[in-house]
Amino acid sequence: MAPPPLRIDLLRARARYLLALGALGLPVCKPSPEASAQTPPNPHRPGSSWQVPSPDRGTRRTGCQSGVACIHPSRPPPAASAGPAPFQRCDTALAVAALGMTPEHHRATFSPEATLQERRTTPNACCYSWSETGCRGRPLRDGSGAALVAPSVRAPGDSALDTSPALSADPWVAQALAAHWSAEAAAEHASVAAFAREATVLRALGAPEELLRATQRAALDEVEHARRVYAEASRWAGAALGPGALPPLEALPEELPALVDRALLDGCLGEGCAALEAEHAAHLARDPDTRALLDAIARDETEHAALAWRTVRWALRQGGDPVRERLRAFRAALARGLAAPEPDWSGDGPLAPYGVPSPATARAVRRETARSVVLPCLDALLAAA
Ligand SMILES: [Fe+2]
Ligand SMILES: [Fe+2]
Numbered sequence: 001m002a003p004p005p006l007r008i009d010l011l012r013a014r015a016r017y018l019l020a021l022g023a024l025g026l027p028v029c030k031p032s033p034e035a036s037a038q039t040p041p042n043p044h045r046p047g048s049s050w051q052v053p054s055p056d057r058g059t060r061r062t063g064c065q066s067g068v069a070c071i072h073p074s075r076p077p078p079a080a081s082a083g084p085a086p087f088q089r090c091d092t093a094l095a096v097a098a099l100g101m102t103p104e105h106h107r108a109t110f111s112p113e114a115t116l117q118e119r120r121t122t123p124n125a126c127c128y129s130w131s132e133t134g135c136r137g138r139p140l141r142d143g144s145g146a147a148l149v150a151p152s153v154r155a156p157g158d159s160a161l162d163t164s165p166a167l168s169a170d171p172w173v174a175q176a177l178a179a180h181w182s183a184e185a186a187a188e189h190a191s192v193a194a195f196a197r198e199a200t201v202l203r204a205l206g207a208p209e210e211l212l213r214a215t216q217r218a219a220l221d222e223v224e225h226a227r228r229v230y231a232e233a234s235r236w237a238g239a240a241l242g243p244g245a246l247p248p249l250e251a252l253p254e255e256l257p258a259l260v261d262r263a264l265l266d267g268c269l270g271e272g273c274a275a276l277e278a279e280h281a282a283h284l285a286r287d288p289d290t291r292a293l294l295d296a297i298a299r300d301e302t303e304h305a306a307l308a309w310r311t312v313r314w315a316l317r318q319g320g321d322p323v324r325e326r327l328r329a330f331r332a333a334l335a336r337g338l339a340a341p342e343p344d345w346s347g348d349g350p351l352a353p354y355g356v357p358s359p360a361t362a363r364a365v366r367r368e369t370a371r372s373v374v375l376p377c378l379d380a381l382l383a384a385a
Contacts, residue, residue, distance in 0.1 A: 014377065149189065176351060189226040273365060
């Protein structure tokens with residue numbers, strides 16, 4: 001039996017972002033060819049193209065997967081993309097494909113340190129730091145692109161917190177929900193710092209006041225998300241949870257192209273996905289409090305994605321061709337990812353009544369967001385520029 005459809009309004013999302021771009025109603029706003037393409041079923045490769053590769057040495061620091069993975073290229077890459085000596089065989093684009101990653105879901109950065117260590121036992125190895133992208137709104141990234149979060153810790157001082165589960169559940173369900181919401185809360189908490197750091201870069205680059213204010217407002221939204229999601233985690237954990245300390249942060253480069261890369265990947269795609277995931281999850285949740293939380297997150301993340309589109313539009317006007325090239329490269333990577341075979345969505349998992357869709361649902365939502373929202377909006381922006 002076919003699973004029920006995803007409960008997401010892609011048309012409304014696309015219209016919201018086209019409005020942010022000032023492009024609503026233009027002929028170029030029609031879905032791109034990829035938007036109407038059918039995904040070919042591929043029963044022989046379950047989860048293949050979207051599956052997170054198993055890290056050789058995991059450094060999981062967030063609810064989003066991340067780690068270090070090594071490959072052993074059998075032949076050198078094209079000369080143009082070869083790394084510096086002694087890493088001539090190491091090419092990030094080839095590695096992304098070889099590791100079964102997709103550009104819109106994973107970010108990979110060549111790691112000289114891990115490579116040198118691996119080469120003590122395996123000559124010619126190439127190692128990469130990688131992390132999942134686009135899974136929980138605006139991530140806080142370190143220099144290698146991996147998402148950073150603070151650990152969730154007991155917050156014994158908060159006696160006002162409701163720690164009684166709203167729905168009766170088996171102990172394993174309560175445990176799984178506590179772990180899920182705790183990871184979500186840590187990601188929301190990290191988003192506060194991500195927006196605060198982004199505001200610093202925008203100010204340094206002379207962004208208009210509207211963008212500065214909206215970025216500050218987004219940071220405050222994330223404060224509220226973190227507070228409410230930690231409360232949800234605490235209900236299921238039976239103890240008050242809160243954030244510990246974040247690791248030290250590196251300063252971001254004050255450059256338009258890098259700003260655009262972050263806005264496209266983590267804002268237009270990442271927060272756009274987060275909004276639609278929350279929208280779908282709100283339809284699943286039986287508990288009214290959980291549903292209200294997910295509805296609020298969906299609304300706010302939609303506005304954060306719209307802010308990312310406005311940021312990209314401003315950067316394009318400021319930066320011209322170099323920025324346009326980043327948009328085109330991002331578009332090409334998205335289209336390549338969508339062309340890869342993907343198993344059909346098989347429905348929501350056992351935690352669905354608690355507002356927690358399965359990982360397969362999250363992947364399906366991300367794919368639809370990329371195909372039916374991000375690509376058409378990118379096309380509209382490029383055509384209007
Ligand atoms: Fe958020
Ligand atoms: Fe957000």
